[in-house]
Amino acid sequence: MANSSQDSNNLATAKTILSTVGTVVATAMVVRTVVQDYFPPEFQEYIFSGIRNIFNRFSPELTMVIDEFDGLVNNEIYEAAEVYLGPKITPKTRRLKISRPEKEKNFNISMEKNQEVVDLYKGVKLKWQWICNRFESKHFYNPRDMNSTLKSEVRSFELTFNKKYKDLVINSYLPHVINEANSLKQEKKTIKIYTVDYHRGDGWTPVNLDHPAKFETLAMDGDQKDMILKDIEKFVERREFYRKVGKAWKRGYLLYGPPGTGKSSLVAAMANHLNFDIYDLELTGLRRNSELRSLLVATANKSILVVEDIDATIDLNNKLAKRSEDHGQEESKVTLSGLLNFIDGLWSSCGDERIIIFTTNHIEKLDPALLRPGRMDVHIYMSYCTPGGFRLLAANYLGIKEHELFMDIEQLIDAAKVTPAEVAEQLLKGHDEQVVTLKGLIHFLQDKQKENVEAMTKNEEETNKERTEQINNKENQAENKDIPTNES
Numbered sequence: 001m002a003n004s005s006q007d008s009n010n011l012a013t014a015k016t017i018l019s020t021v022g023t024v025v026a027t028a029m030v031v032r033t034v035v036q037d038y039f040p041p042e043f044q045e046y047i048f049s050g051i052r053n054i055f056n057r058f059s060p061e062l063t064m065v066i067d068e069f070d071g072l073v074n075n076e077i078y079e080a081a082e083v084y085l086g087p088k089i090t091p092k093t094r095r096l097k098i099s100r101p102e103k104e105k106n107f108n109i110s111m112e113k114n115q116e117v118v119d120l121y122k123g124v125k126l127k128w129q130w131i132c133n134r135f136e137s138k139h140f141y142n143p144r145d146m147n148s149t150l151k152s153e154v155r156s157f158e159l160t161f162n163k164k165y166k167d168l169v170i171n172s173y174l175p176h177v178i179n180e181a182n183s184l185k186q187e188k189k190t191i192k193i194y195t196v197d198y199h200r201g202d203g204w205t206p207v208n209l210d211h212p213a214k215f216e217t218l219a220m221d222g223d224q225k226d227m228i229l230k231d232i233e234k235f236v237e238r239r240e241f242y243r244k245v246g247k248a249w250k251r252g253y254l255l256y257g258p259p260g261t262g263k264s265s266l267v268a269a270m271a272n273h274l275n276f277d278i279y280d281l282e283l284t285g286l287r288r289n290s291e292l293r294s295l296l297v298a299t300a301n302k303s304i305l306v307v308e309d310i311d312a313t314i315d316l317n318n319k320l321a322k323r324s325e326d327h328g329q330e331e332s333k334v335t336l337s338g339l340l341n342f343i344d345g346l347w348s349s350c351g352d353e354r355i356i357i358f359t360t361n362h363i364e365k366l367d368p369a370l371l372r373p374g375r376m377d378v379h380i381y382m383s384y385c386t387p388g389g390f391r392l393l394a395a396n397y398l399g400i401k402e403h404e405l406f407m408d409i410e411q412l413i414d415a416a417k418v419t420p421a422e423v424a425e426q427l428l429k430g431h432d433e434q435v436v437t438l439k440g441l442i443h444f445l446q447d448k449q450k451e452n453v454e455a456m457t458k459n460e461e462e463t464n465k466e467r468t469e470q471i472n473n474k475e476n477q478a479e480n481k482d483i484p485t486n487e488s
Contacts (some may be wrong), residue, residue: 029441062166066157077174080181081157085128087184088117121173127160186275186302191332193278198285200388203298209278211268217396218269219389219420226379231378232270236353249352252343252375256363257382263359266382276355277303289338301352306362307339310358311365336367343375355403385420387413393420397427398434405438412445417452 086109093111111117113132118125133154161169192206215229234372235251242249255263271278279299286292299305343356358376360366370376385393387410395401426441 024056062163064159068155073110080178083181084177124165131156195280213265213268215269219393250354252356252377254376254379255359260421261382279305281307285336286334292334306357308359312358384417385423416445416448
């Protein structure tokens with residue numbers, strides 16, 4: 001009997017609760033209908049936001065709103081969240097946004113509006129929602145479509161989590177989101193090479209860099225290749241070290257040697273390995289140092305700035321500047337001091353993780369100011385093709401690592417003084433038989449060696465002729481002055 005009485009009381013209580021809930025829901029529906037039918041939108045939003053605030057006071061959750069813009073500038077956290085949440089989309093997600101910019105390799109996948117993504121960080125559950133509100137603009141029209149209604153969008157992310165994890169989210173999770181987003185962008189990006197159109201004056205113009213060069217395929221000495229690879233990898237890992245010692249996070253390389261020894265291929269291999277963009281700067285097109293500063297400041301982090309044939313460029317600009325001064329004109333070319341001021345002056349700190357590369361065929365012509373430590377940190381001699389370089393080219397072009405003719409070729413390589421580009425050209429002849437190709441390379445090396453001997457003999461003859469003429473001139477001068485001479 002007691003159990004039956006208790007069950008009756010529980011049933012009555014449940015009915016009372018359900019009745020109360022039903023009454024509250026019905027009342028809320030009536031209130032909502034009345035408000036929507038008889039009150040203006042502004043007042044509706046005021047009432048509903050007040051109701052939400054009442055319920056939020058009793059909720060253990062906290063929601064952070066991350067707007068797309070912070071005033072007139074982009075919000076870094078919003079941009080990072082877009083990238084970060086792409087890989088976090090689960091099979092439960094029903095709607096996605098997908099795009100691929102023109103000439104890019106990778107697809108961009110992101111959330112569609114009002115979709116949710118749940119993330120787990122250090123055991124904490126965090127819920128993301130992308131909010132997109134559209135507003136009609138009454139004071140603007142689309143000239144391309146007079147019948148369309150132009151609408152503007154206000155976009156934001158809402159990040160919801162338990163209130164007690166607020167400090168963890170602000171101090172640890174959001175920095176984690178930004179770092180992960182930067183890594184994802186770096187992995188997905190298509191490497192570009194930037195040049196300047198000096199006639200149009202549009203600043204840097206990018207095109208995709210499709211150069212296939214890799215460190216594995218460079219025809220360089222193995223030890224030298226390993227040194228360069230270790231140096232650039234060490235550089236990109238030392239952000240905190242550079243800050244600690246008070247130096248700008250940059251690294252300078254000087255590539256010097258004969259033409260055709262692979263300087264451009266090395267630059268491309270470095271860019272492909274680091275996934276860095278290249279900025280190819282032609283100094284002769286600039287009119288003044290201020291233009292140089294504007295261009296250099298506009299380069300992005302994680303990039304390689306390349307100035308080719310620096311000896312010819314600086315020499316030409318110095319001559320043009322001197323000519324302007326002689327004619328009473330304003331100096332109108334980039335100067336060496338202007339370039340050095342960006343390399344290691346105050347302007348060098350305008351950016352992080354940058355590599356600066358100068359190339360030259362004549363290092364002896366460079367001003368010593370360019371060569372001192374802190375400006376060009378590493379000097380790399382790009383030599384003529386070596387036996388090791390030839391073997392790598394043979395493996396790349398012919399697919400062979402050993403052959404009976406290799407010994408003959410390696411004996412000729414050093415004396416012939418040929419560049420890797422010249423050897424590669426011979427291997428590209430297109431012969432189907434490897435033996436024919438290798439014998440053709442041997443004949444080319446023999447001819448090159450003969451040319452070198454003839455050129456050396458000719459230079460010696462010219463040198464001896466000049467020396468003899470100098471001696472004869474001195475003897476003639478001595479005889480004219482009746483001064484005896486001991487020279488024969």
